[in-house]
Amino acid sequence: MNFSQLQSFVALAETGSFTEAAYTINLTQSAVSHALSALESELGVTLLERNRKGVVSLSRVGEKILPHVRLLLAQAEAIEQEAKVARGEAAGKVRLGSIESMIPPRLLASMLTRFRVAYPDIEVVLFEGSMHEVGDWIEQGVIDVGFVLLPAPGIDGTLLTTDELCVLLPPGHHLQTRKTLMPEELREEGFVMEKTQCTLNLMRRAGFVLDKYKSQIRYQASDTATILAMVREGLGITLMPRKLLPSKLEGVVALSLNPPQDLRIGLAVKSQDAAPPGAKLFIQTALICAQAQAEATA
Known part of the structure; x- marks a missing residue:
């Protein structure tokens, strides 16, 4: 058993394709296939089931082994980084x-840019998912560090910034003249929500009884601009972190919830003691960047 075999296994599990796996770890397809066969032997x-089209999927034992392999590779990467430090x-x-x-795109882009300038020899591989997925990825060792909503039980989080969950209404809505809205005042409204269920988790934190509101979700979309356009056209209302809104909000009214729903956004690792140096450096850089943006806004 060697690292090339383990890397091939993880790459195949994540991509489901020999072609994409080979590209991901910079090997030939034949090398990836040989590595997997040697590991299984x-x-x-x-570990992986193959169909006629070449698509692979994890076997039952492969699903059980994958988290251990990811953790082993992450620890090996941490060892190398510690030696380099x-x-x-x-x-x-x-x-x-x-x-x-x-996560506001401007904030993420600013952090990545600052980190690249400060540490040009550290590659950042970006994974995008829902709140639940990112939390699972941290615990399973799929990622080294991830954005989370604090508090995040079971993992070590560092506060970066705060945001506010607000209600977005179309122009002419009968509630648009209000300064704040309580969740119970929205029971008769239709909602436009994002697809990853993150907003449903935010609704739960804000005091919405989801059993009463799920039936009111008229549409789901994955893009913020699409959701805003649908609200603007009167297809429903939505909930969204205020910092995700464009600097010029046209045709949509944003109101605060009552009581206010503050969002504490941070970066988390599975363990501060075991986190690789690169992850710690990213958190430090992100803190500097978030503080600079807060000072500029103020």
């Missing part, structure tokens, strides 16, 4: 998890 089990180098790879429906 050594372990005496089938001891030699005065900052190089390697950081796997970062982001939540598209919560």
Whole structure:
């Protein structure tokens, strides 16, 4: 068993394709296929099932083994980074998890730019998912560090910034003249929500009884601009973090909830003690960037 075999297994599990897996880890398809076959032969089990089209999927034992392999590779990467730090180098790879429906694109882009300038030899690999997925990825070792909504039980989080969950109404809505709205005042409204269920989790935190509101979700979309356009056309209302809104909000009214729903956004690792140096450096850079943006806004 060697790292090339383990890397091939993980790449195939994540991409489902020999072609994409080979590209991901910079090997030939034949090398990836040979590595997987050697690993399965050594372990005496089938890790991946293949169909006629070449698509692969995890077997039952493969599903059980995958988290262990990911953790082993992450620890190996951390060992290499620690050795480089001891030699005065900052190089390697950081796997970062982001939540598209919560993290403002301007903030993420600013952090990535600042980090690249400060540490050009550290590659950032970006994973995008829902709040639940990013949390699972941190716990399973799929990513080194990820954006989370604090508090995040079971993982070590660092507060970066705060936001506010607000209600968005179309122009002419009968509630648009209000300063704040209580969840119970929206029981008769139709909602336009994003697809990853992140907003449903935010609704739950805000005091919405989801059993009473799920039937009112008229449409779901994955893009913020699409959701805003649908609200603007009167197809429903939505809930969204205020910092995700464009600087010029046209044709949509944004109101605060009562009581106010503050969102504490942070970066988290599975353990501060075991986090690789690259992940710690990213958190430090993100803190500097978030503070600079807060000062500029103020």
